[in-house]
Amino acid sequence: MHIDQEVIDCIKNARRVCILTGAGVSAESGIATFRDAQEGKGLWSQYDPQQLASIDGFLKDPQTVWQWYQWRRDVNKDKVPNPAHLAIARWQKESQQNGNQVVSLITQNVDGLHQKAGSDPVTELHGNIWRNHCLQCGQTHQESVEGIENVPQCLQCGGQVRPSVVWFGEALPDKAWREAESTAYSCDLFLSVGTSSQVYPAAGLAALAKSQGATVIEINPEPTNSSVVDYQIAGKAGEVFKIL
Ligand code: BJW
Ligand code: ZN
Numbered sequence: 001m002h003i004d005q006e007v008i009d010c011i012k013n014a015r016r017v018c019i020l021t022g023a024g025v026s027a028e029s030g031i032a033t034f035r036d037a038q039e040g041k042g043l044w045s046q047y048d049p050q051q052l053a054s055i056d057g058f059l060k061d062p063q064t065v066w067q068w069y070q071w072r073r074d075v076n077k078d079k080v081p082n083p084a085h086l087a088i089a090r091w092q093k094e095s096q097q098n099g100n101q102v103v104s105l106i107t108q109n110v111d112g113l114h115q116k117a118g119s120d121p122v123t124e125l126h127g128n129i130w131r132n133h134c135l136q137c138g139q140t141h142q143e144s145v146e147g148i149e150n151v152p153q154c155l156q157c158g159g160q161v162r163p164s165v166v167w168f169g170e171a172l173p174d175k176a177w178r179e180a181e182s183t184a185y186s187c188d189l190f191l192s193v194g195t196s197s198q199v200y201p202a203a204g205l206a207a208l209a210k211s212q213g214a215t216v217i218e219i220n221p222e223p224t225n226s227s228v229v230d231y232q233i234a235g236k237a238g239e240v241f242k243i244l
Helices: 005-013 023-029 034-038 055-060 062-076 083-098 113-117 174-186 202-211 237-243
Strands: 016-021 102-107 127-134 161-165 189-193 215-219 231-233
Touching (some): 005 189, 005 215, 016 083, 016 174, 023 237, 083 102, 102 174, 174 202, 215 237
Parallel strands (some): 016 102, 215 231
């Protein structure tokens, strides 16, 4: 794989880098992307993920949605970070140590693999699949839910326990969204990695960065052709980050 020197220079010379990752960054760890799921691959292919991952879907049929998340947790629990997660974590750490760049990481992923790779901090826009809370009172559910097939009840109020992810029709966590907006607003390089850029408001961050003069680079084997992208690197994240 070849990457233009101009693009490499742009990455090396940036002062404030904002990285936004999506499901594609975890594809090489063996975690199916949302697009894959929609195209009907895997055990739950008869269900529409857009419906399962929605507040309406949970209210209508909490048991099915809960079981889908239990299945995904089971499939994902032994997955490990790939070279892209590791390279981003190393880049972040090195930049913190020598202070030449500020590298901020925002992820739409709920799988926790950036943290497993050692990235810190990580701004989680869509929550985390390994946590649960009560739909009714918001109380964090601390007990292990491994192997639990029925929607657990909140110990505090008896409400339904749900995964702490952000569903369609729900607002993003306030703090995470504010961090994301301010880093996108003030970066000079915005790196969009492994996202189809179809889900808002995350998909609007690149345009926000661009409006403030940042260069936008996209890493995706299937470029999105977004009009805000200045440079496309058409490759798998793990392979691209091995070169950068
Ligand atoms: C590789 C690779 C490799 C493959 N290397 N790349 C019209 C306009 C604007 C907004 C809306 C609208 N209509 C409706 C909305 C709102 C809605 C929305 O955006 N809908 C769109 C579908 C249009 N958004 C919301 O509801 C959000 N909330 C909101 O707007 O709040 C305000 C509000 C409140 C109340 C009422 C109304 C509004 C919430 C969005 C929450 C998204 N949640 C999910 C589920 C998380 C939990 C779970 O996992 O179950 O988040 S949906 C799903 O999509 C998940 C992802 O984080 C997110 C983004 O997907 P991503 O990461 O881009 O993955 P894919 O699969 O789409 O793409 C993978 C890419 O990787 C592909 O391009 C591949 O080519 C690439 N790839 N291998 C690099 N090796
Ligand atoms: Zn409760």
